Amino acid sequence: MERPARPAKSKPGASTRASAKAQKRARILQAAAEVFAERGYHATRVSEIASLAGVADGTIYLYFASKDALMVALVEDAIGRFFEVLDEEMLSLHTAREKLARIVALQLELLESHRALAEVFTVNLRETRRTLRTLIVPKFQQYLDRIADVVAEGQRRGEFRTDLPPMLVARAVFGALDGVTLTWALGRADMGGLRRAADVVARVVLEGIGR
Numbered sequence: 012m013e014r015p016a017r018p019a020k021s022k023p024g025a026s027t028r029a030s031a032k033a034q035k036r037a038r039i040l041q042a043a044a045e046v047f048a049e050r051g052y053h054a055t056r057v058s059e060i061a062s063l064a065g066v067a068d069g070t071i072y073l074y075f076a077s078k079d080a081l082m083v084a085l086v087e088d089a090i091g092r093f094f095e096v097l098d099e100e101m102l103s104l105h106t107a108r109e110k111l112a113r114i115v116a117l118q119l120e121l122l123e124s125h126r127a128l129a130e131v132f133t134v135n136l137r138e139t140r141r142t143l144r145t146l147i148v149p150k151f152q153q154y155l156d157r158i159a160d161v162v163a164e165g166q167r168r169g170e171f172r173t174d175l176p177p178m179l180v181a182r183a184v185f186g187a188l189d190g191v192t193l194t195w196a197l198g199r200a201d202m203g204g205l206r207r208a209a210d211v212v213a214r215v216v217l218e219g220i221g222r
Contacts, residue, residue: 048130107165
């Protein structure tokens with residue numbers, strides 16, 4: 012009779028090393044957001060990001076192949092974390108109106124808590140090459156799909172007008188949020204400004220598409 016295979020044992024300290032690596036990667040991404048926001052994407056040097064992150068220049072390339080790859084990772088990481096929070100909060104909401112209002116508020120709340128990231132999304136991405144933006148499009152499309160799904164849900168339930176294409180509504184909502192964030196980030200960026208704006212944007216959207 013064959014003996015059951017023993018589960019592989021993790022090497023001592025493996026989890027600690029993985030945690031340290033993840034923390035260093037997060038520190039690099041945080042530093043990248045701040046330097047991109049301060050200097051602009053094209054003017055930023057990888058060495059500046061490394062200096063702010065407290066790592067050697069070469070360490071950056073152990074995690075990211077290039078500055079472009081670093082920007083893509085920064086955007087994907089931020090949107091991924093946003094999706095995690097969004098998915099959790101959607102579970103406690105029951106109507107499409109509540110869900111759409113929360114999407115609006117959550118995006119602005121998270122960007123207000125990280126001004127550098129707000130500038131990356133609204134300013135720096137516009138500075139990048141088309142080829143780089145193409146790499147990031149799928150993540151943004153996933154977000155638009157989520158908004159459109161909520162709109163379609165509201166239409167099925169009779170909460171929203173049915174004469175409006177869900178994806179077009181999703182793009183309009185995202186465009187409004189992007190514009191509000193842009194003017195906030197390039198202005199005084201007063202704390203609480205985006206949270207207050209969220210109420211107005213949500214009201215305008217819901218009154219426009221509501222029945």
